[in-house]
Amino acid sequence: MNPQIPTAATTHWRILKFGGSSVARAENWPHIVARVREFSQQGQPVVVVVSALRGVTDRLQAHIDDGAQADNAVLLAELGQRHRRLLEECGLDPSALDETLAALQTFLDGEYDSSSPAKQAQLLAFGERLSSRLSVARLELDGVAAQWLDSRDLLVSFETESRSRRARYLSARCRPQSDPAKAKSLAKKSRVWVMPGFIAANPGGETVLLGRGGSDTSATSLAAVLGAHTVDIFSDVPGLFSADPRHVPGARLLRQVGFREAQELAAMGAKALHPAALIPAHEHGIEIKMHQTDRPDIEGTRITPAAREHGAQVKAIVQRKPITLVSLEDIGMWQQVGFLAAVFEVFRRLDLSVDQVSTSESNVTLTLDPDANVADRPVLEELARELGKLCKVEILSDCATVSLVGLGIRTILHRLGPALEVFEQRRIFQVSQAANDLNLTFVVESRHADRLVQQLHQQVIPGGVGGDSVFGPTWEQLFRNDAGPVATKPxxxxxxxxxxxxxxxxxxxYVYDLPSVRAACERLLSLGAVDRVLYSMKANPHPEILRTAVNAGLGIECVSLNEARRALDSVNGLAAGDMLFTPNFAGRAEYRQAVELGLPLTIDNLYVLEHWGSDLAGQSVFLRLDPGSGLGHHKLVRTAGSHAKFGIPLSELDRALTLCRAHDIRIRGLHAHTGSGIMHADNWHRSLETLGEAARRIDSVEIINLGGGLGVPDRADELPLDIAAMDGGLAQLRKQLPSSVRIWIEPGRYVVSxxxxxxxxxxxxxxxxxxxxxxxxxxxxxxxxxxxxxxxxxxxxxxxxxxxxxxxxxxxxxxxxxxxxxxxxxxxxxxxxxxxxxxxxxxxxxxxxxxxxxxxxxxxxxxxx
Known part of the structure; x- marks a missing residue:
């Protein structure tokens, strides 16, 4: 027999918010049901706020981005398949969402307009509409009677005309007010409600969105409306950490923080909580408890007005990227009355929120808040045009902020001094110390951010031993599960x-397991789209490794004459013509000796052709091109882009062709290598597209060498590189190439690491x-x-x-x-x-x-x- 439904006068509401990763996995639902039942049986009416299934909003956004070329049928098929599969995994009727999917089809076939922010908001809202309907069905399967609650009936945006139409629909703002009558009415009707997050209504009743990550804001705003004292946020992490644990395994769980610090952490880059969610929580004194959905045993982070401030202390090192940095320079701005007013009027007119500002006599540098702005390329181009009327403008879009967050930063600068040595030899665009004394922030090149966070964390955050009222256990301590499922043993x-x-x-x-080398070679040789695999011997030139690779069917790629000689001396039957020599900034004598040995040669610098072209007359060579951007696990292993010393820029290809013709040098192949330790299968697809386009201009090209860089997992819980996906993508792209063109790759790390x-x-x-x-x-x-x-x-x-x-x-x-x-x-x-x-x-x-x-x-x- 169910207990009597309480009223708002006798009890307090409990708001439970579950993220997209939580609701998207069938195995999480027993945990979700248990938490809902736990609170409702305590006599508390509950609202479950849910996000869209993980990845669904991204898919809907991609449909919008595709504009007129978007295929409605494909979108409907993908969303239908995704949700029906989860319904089946949960033991539910696969047709349970047909009504909502039919509404989506009607909308797409009728009123949808990809250029309208209002219609974009309606389309994006379908992710939460689907997940919330699914959630009602799944709760009822376990006997939890739940009703669906339309968030547009409770959350209404407030806007000013100064905000752009796009922002008013896609990044709306709410100012929730307590509504005891509504709370009492809902409590009488049902003990458990399910509400879609992310969605609100404007005063005219139209659908608007609360910005990406807005489901957190939905939960705290709803708590303010219903007078709830607590919001429980469930996700795939147990709370806030002293750094991103994906990059810093020694990051420590923050047990308890106040609103000011939590707001700063979220605003400066902590991903576990959206910063806008803290505004209604702070204003209405609502405590936020963070949990990991599938680990109820972990005591997560509490964000509470009762948090005791522990004096000056850095709590976390966080980063945000990409950040847009705007630099304004003009010697005439010195003592010019009204200059800053004119500058900020441009930002106001374009509805851009400025985050950090630093000034000097002739320069103003500022950053744009990525969470508060819809700053796409057309907006930035308009910004540059308008500001260009006032001064010289430079806009950099690939920056990052690295922030030390905590109380009383100014009072402990002397203690932080040694830690700041990590910025040596790093380009710093801006340094900002927050007016509220809660952060010290550096704007740097995006590629440096991960490493800087790791180094600062080691220097500043107490070591992960024991625990206190601020710092809990480390990520490694929490998630090292010796009793869990055993992965394939190395x-x-x-x-x-x-x-x-x-x-x-x-x-x-050092000990090398040769059967592991053979197994890696076999996987590479199974790639149907690849005609030849070379082993990049600089990874490990041990003679047994070389013999094992060659005997398995791989060729050898080398970068010095000494490497070439080592390979020829170590492997019986290996001929110089079966290798590939790819020197970089080597001396002229080395090129001459390579020609004498009969080593196939790669040229990656116009200097070689301009000054030593006569030495290569009559030869067939590879040209190493720079595709323009690199990837890799660290900046020093990214081998493409203007900051890498390798390769001929695509803009200089015509010059290279002219020099080759002048010296009777035949271009046999094109080569590109973007970096090392790459785990994205489409990296080599992009290289093939770039080199394929260049090859279509050169009749003599027989080979496209996509380089190496195939990554291997560092940690046991990391997924390996999907070489099947890599192979499939290459197979599709090679159909666009002449049938005579062959594809090579030259991995090193993948073979031996x-x-x-x-x-x-x-x-x-x-x-x-x-x-x-x-x-x-x-x-x-x-x-x-x-x-x-x-x-x-x-x-x-x-x-x-x-x-x-x-x-x-x-x-x-x-x-x-x-x-x-x-x-x-x-x-x-x-x-x-x-x-x-x-x-x-x-x-x-x-x-x-x-x-x-x-x-x-x-x-x-x-x-x-």
């Missing part, structure tokens, strides 16, 4: 005893305040990637592989450099002198980049077969 786990025996009498060693491990004995352990260290017998002299690139490698105590981690350590080597760090904030068991530590994924660019720095010999190399 080879070194199954050969643990063999590896330990290999270390008898040794302090350190997972096959190699670095083993090293523990020499010492050390505690220094809250930070604990494990010292190893070798360091950056054997593996420089962490110091050079900030590379992350899994580290385990091989001697204690069966013991769970119970302490957080920094793992370091014996080299006399502060940068001699192999791993930061690693959760490991208590480690002792003599234990053998294993550093995984070190088969590529480990031994190949080793040195004798400090006159310490790097780790020797061993192979297993």
């Amino acid at each position: 080879w070194w786990q199954t050969r643990r005893e063999e590896l330990i025996k290999l270390m008898d009498g040794r302090e350190c060693a 997972p096959a190699g491990v670095l083993l090293a004995r523990v020499t010492q352990t050390k505690g220094k305040g809250d930070v604990r260290y494990i010292g190893l017998a070798t360091g950056m002299n054997s593996l420089i990637r962490p110091a050079l690139y900030g590379a992350w490698h899994e580290i385990v105590n091989l001697s204690r592989l069966d013991e769970g981690g119970n302490r957080v350590y920094n793992v370091v080597g014996p080299i006399c450099e502060s940068g001699d760090i192999l791993g930061l904030d690693r959760l490991l068991p208590d480690s002792r002198e003599g234990d053998i530590m294993l550093i995984a994924n070190t088969g590529a660019y480990g031994a190949a980049m080793a040195s004798h720095y400090n006159l310490r010999a790097p780790a020797p190399e061993l192979t297993l077969d």
